[in-house]
Amino acid sequence: MAAVSSRAGRRRPRAARRFPSGRCSGAAASPGGMAGAGKVFATLRNHWKKTTFGVCLLSWGGNWLYGKHCDNLLRRAACLEAQVFGNELIPSSMPLKKATVFLNPAACKGKARNLFEKNAAPILHLSGLDVNIVTTDYEGQAKKLMELMENTDLIIIAGGDGTVQEVITGLLRRADEAAFSKIPIGFIPLGKTCTLSHTLYPESVNQVQHITNATLAILKGETVPLDVLQIKGEKEQPVYALSGLRWGSYRDAGVKVSKYWYLGPLKTKAAHFFSTLKEWPQKHQAALMYLGPTERPPEEPEEKPSRPPLYVRLYRRLRLYWSPPRKEIPQEVAPEDWQELKLSTVELSIATQNRQLDLTRTEDFMNICIEADTVSKGQFVNRGSQKMRDPHMCPEGSQCIQASRCILQLPEGTEGSFGIDNEEYEAMPVEVKLLPRKLRFFCDPRMREQMLRAAVQ
Incomplete structure (x- = not known):
């Protein structure tokens, strides 16, 4: 019995526990982690040119993506504002306003079409306008198209100074220019030089915001009168300029x-x-x-006065019949x-x-x-x-x-x-x-x- 009890009292020493591969205690992992980080920093330091280039590339890429995101937010806000105009109720007897857009795709080194379709076209279509886009193919075509254009409620010029000059020259060369010159004109700055944008719109560093602001200004309806220069040579047809x-x-x-x-x-x-x-x-x-x-x-009133009642018109005609106006003696015009x-x-x-x-x-x-x-x-x-x-x-x-x-x-x-x-x-x-x-x-x-x-x- 004693022998049995002595054998039972003996115990084998337990083997040290081993952690599975990939696991270690915090104290044991610290030197290895520091060593790995040190190798990374050493590699970056030894290849500092590549590191600098990579950092610059990542910074530029992040900034570019952030700029694209901000541009999309600007477009979204402009479209929501334009949708308010499109949701307005109009009488069933009133036709939609017709807007004729003259787009010069060669403006801004050939980028004008893309800029218009991404930034301006969605706003115009959401506003409820009947939009007709006329794209020019060569220099001087806008003058000819403007001379042949049918009736429209709005004229929109999408391009630069050259496109504006062509459109207004074609407009003012028309036989019925007295009526067509009263049609309000919108200008969407898409060209390399856009002199009018400094007068019509606030300055903006962001091109997308500048284009959307110009397009929304057309929907808001505020207008200003601008002077025009008529420049005429001895034989050529007159050319018209705004600057x-x-x-x-x-x-x-x-x-x-x-x-x-x-x-x-x-x-x-x-x-x-x-x-x-x-x-x-x-x-x-x-x-x-x-x-x-x-x-x-004096500036002419924009709204025409209402027609007077019937009795007022009869009284005026009878007064003219019984007392006709005297013939005015023409006054001599002073020499210029x-x-x-x-x-x-x-x-x-x-x-x-x-x-x-x-x-x-x-x-x-x-x-x-x-x-x-x-x-x-x-x-x-x-x-x-x-x-x-x-x-x-x-x-x-x-x-x-x-x-x-x-x-x-x-x-x-x-x-x-x-x-x-x-x-x-x-x-x-x-x-x-x-x-x-x-x-x-x-x-x-x-x-x-x-x-x-x-x-x-």
């Missing part, structure tokens, strides 16, 4: 800026600098005749007071006041700026950069004239080109006439309020 006409050395150098694209931010200064090497001093000789400003007539000026300038510009619109002014005129020809090469290069930002700026020392009509006579054999709303035309003797408040363009309500506040102050 103005430029003729001179700054315009010629600005056209060549794109040739020096490889110089990056220095391309503008390079174009003007190389322009001074070909010919200096650069003078343009001409003769100018002009008329002074004209008084603004033309002013004549011989000029020598580095650049001449004739501009409307659409860039700085004043809705309460009492006189109508266009601004003629004759820049002095005594400019140094350094001033020419520096001023050329300013002219690229504001083409119709009038520098200090220039002669400024306010006129309602002018005739520009050029010497025989004059070469070069005019810039009319950033479009190139052959230089020739022309007559420029101001058509005050000729067209009405849709604008953002905030911009209209801002113009009215500025006029009151």
